[in-house]
Amino acid sequence: MSKYQPTIGLEIHAQLKTNTKMFCDCLNNPEVPTEIGKEKPNFNICPICTGHPGVLPVINQEAVNQVIKTGLALNCKITKDTWFERKNYFYPDLPKNYQISQKAAPLCQNGELRINNHIIKIHEIHLEEDTGRLIHSKKDVSSLVDFNRAGIPLMELVTEPDITSAIEAKRFCEELRLILRYLEVSNADMEKGEMRCEANISLSQKSKVKNQKLGTKVEIKNLNSFKAVERAIDYEIKRQAAALDNKEKIIQETRGWNEKKQKTFSQRTKETSEDYRYFTEPDLPPLKISTNNIEKIRSEVPELPNGKRKRFEEEYKIPKSDIEIFTTYKPLGDYFENVISELKNWQKTISLKNKNSKSFYKLVKLTANYLITELKKQFDSLENINSLKITPENFAEFIILVSQNKISSSAAQVVLKKMFSTGADPSQIIEEQDLTQMSDESELEKIILSVIKNNPQPVKDYKKGNKNALQFLVGQVMKLSQGKANPKIAAELLNKNL
Numbered sequence: 001m002s003k004y005q006p007t008i009g010l011e012i013h014a015q016l017k018t019n020t021k022m023f024c025d026c027l028n029n030p031e032v033p034t035e036i037g038k039e040k041p042n043f044n045i046c047p048i049c050t051g052h053p054g055v056l057p058v059i060n061q062e063a064v065n066q067v068i069k070t071g072l073a074l075n076c077k078i079t080k081d082t083w084f085e086r087k088n089y090f091y092p093d094l095p096k097n098y099q100i101s102q103k104a105a106p107l108c109q110n111g112e113l114r115i116n117n118h119i120i121k122i123h124e125i126h127l128e129e130d131t132g133r134l135i136h137s138k139k140d141v142s143s144l145v146d147f148n149r150a151g152i153p154l155m156e157l158v159t160e161p162d163i164t165s166a167i168e169a170k171r172f173c174e175e176l177r178l179i180l181r182y183l184e185v186s187n188a189d190m191e192k193g194e195m196r197c198e199a200n201i202s203l204s205q206k207s208k209v210k211n212q213k214l215g216t217k218v219e220i221k222n223l224n225s226f227k228a229v230e231r232a233i234d235y236e237i238k239r240q241a242a243a244l245d246n247k248e249k250i251i252q253e254t255r256g257w258n259e260k261k262q263k264t265f266s267q268r269t270k271e272t273s274e275d276y277r278y279f280t281e282p283d284l285p286p287l288k289i290s291t292n293n294i295e296k297i298r299s300e301v302p303e304l305p306n307g308k309r310k311r312f313e314e315e316y317k318i319p320k321s322d323i324e325i326f327t328t329y330k331p332l333g334d335y336f337e338n339v340i341s342e343l344k345n346w347q348k349t350i351s352l353k354n355k356n357s358k359s360f361y362k363l364v365k366l367t368a369n370y371l372i373t374e375l376k377k378q379f380d381s382l383e384n385i386n387s388l389k390i391t392p393e394n395f396a397e398f399i400i401l402v403s404q405n406k407i408s409s410s411a412a413q414v415v416l417k418k419m420f421s422t423g424a425d426p427s428q429i430i431e432e433q434d435l436t437q438m439s440d441e442s443e444l445e446k447i448i449l450s451v452i453k454n455n456p457q458p459v460k461d462y463k464k465g466n467k468n469a470l471q472f473l474v475g476q477v478m479k480l481s482q483g484k485a486n487p488k489i490a491a492e493l494l495n496k497n498l
Contacts, residue, residue, distance in 0.1 A: 067185075121162050220256070
């Protein structure tokens with residue numbers, strides 16, 4: 001394999017989050033009634049999206065705007081004069097026997113996305129309609145078709161063949177999904193089929209010569225998870241390399257991915273654009289996108305993931321691993337920032353002169369640690385973040401109490417659990433459950449003397465140099481104080497008495 005250079009391009013489809021379908025007023029992804037525990041098929045359909053003769057489509061303007069918004073986020077040039085075309089092919093889930101799509105003048109062209117300091121160019125982003133869904137019987141005796149998905153606005157992004165490895169392809173897909181979610185144009189859930197990926201792979205001899213001729217391209221269709229993208233590309237690179245080593249000719253074809261066998265398989269000889277017989281859609285007018293409309297949409301583009309990463313690094317100075325969690329799961333990152341905003345309101349209480357003080361950054365780090373390592377444990381899934389009962393103000397107060405050693409780490413766990421279930425104020429919980437940390441040294445020293453008296457062997461071990469024995473004795477102090485002792489002060493007093 002070291003003799004060959006892989007060249008990879010991706011075609012990624014994403015269903016858009018519009019209220020209605022692309023060319024009719026059927027609802028897009030509605031609450032479809034269930035039938036024997038399953039989604040009711042062929043419920044959300046009409047004569048237009050099922051391709052009845054004589055019907056006329058109407059362009060969904062919001063879908064057009066969402067594609068433009070995506071293009072602007074990916075530094076694309078927006079095509080001001082464009083139109084739709086018919087892409088002709090027969091398949092059981094395509095009721096018209098053609099798909100309304102774009103070929104000659106896609107809405108967005110010549111963009112880019114940076115992955116680990118490598119710029120991957122985007123050839124185009126165009127808009128089309130989704131097909132229906134085929135359900136095959138387990139015994140392969142019949143196939144059923146559900147047209148609920150037919151006509152849903154579908155955005156297709158096509159990269160240039162700039163990707164050089166399977167892991168880079170996977171990361172491109174992950175970053176694109178994140179951007180689509182930040183833009184709120186698509187949920188891009190691959191498990192639900194809202195985002196699908198196809199990979200084009202070719203191998204050529206490694207060479208320092210520029211513009212070297214590429215190898216024969218093979219396409220892998222309908223990869224429905226990030227792992228599948230990585231594994232299928234890796235397998236295909238190895239398969240093609242082995243074939244070339246054996247002097248076999250690589251055939252331009254479409255292949256599928258068998259998840260169970262972890263291998264690709266041949267489906268059909270690859271069609272060319274001529275096979276689809278594209279021509280201008282006669283039932284739809286051309287689109288003219290004004291500069292004013294483009295600028296209006298540009299003003300609606302929010303802070304994107306990469307910008308957020310840089311800002312978090314500069315503003316909060318937390319580890320990159322924490323930043324990645326807050327960036328990847330946006331609601332958690334938003335909640336984190338709301339808590340930090342509340343902490344700034346506590347400046348007098350925590351004696352902060354300004355937000356750039358060391359004390360402030362300690363609080364920021366403490367907040368990040370509790371959100372990621374403790375609060376996250378309370379959720380079955382991070383998707384439940386929006387139902388969190390703890391207000392940012394109460395969480396900020398909790399952080400202040402922990403930072404001021406008003407409660408021990410074990411008591412903090414009790415308080416946080418109660419806050420999660422009830423949303424109650426942390427001070428109220430501490431008072432009701434008598435969790436205030438023991439601060440009276442004379443009272444604490446009585447417990448320490450008792451621990452020393454009742455644990456002669458660990459005391460001997462500590463005096464012989466076993467530092468772990470001290471931790472055991474601190475644990476005994478915490479046990480006798482019912483978790484109210486300050487572990488740091490307890491360790492200091494133990495050391496002093498020993």
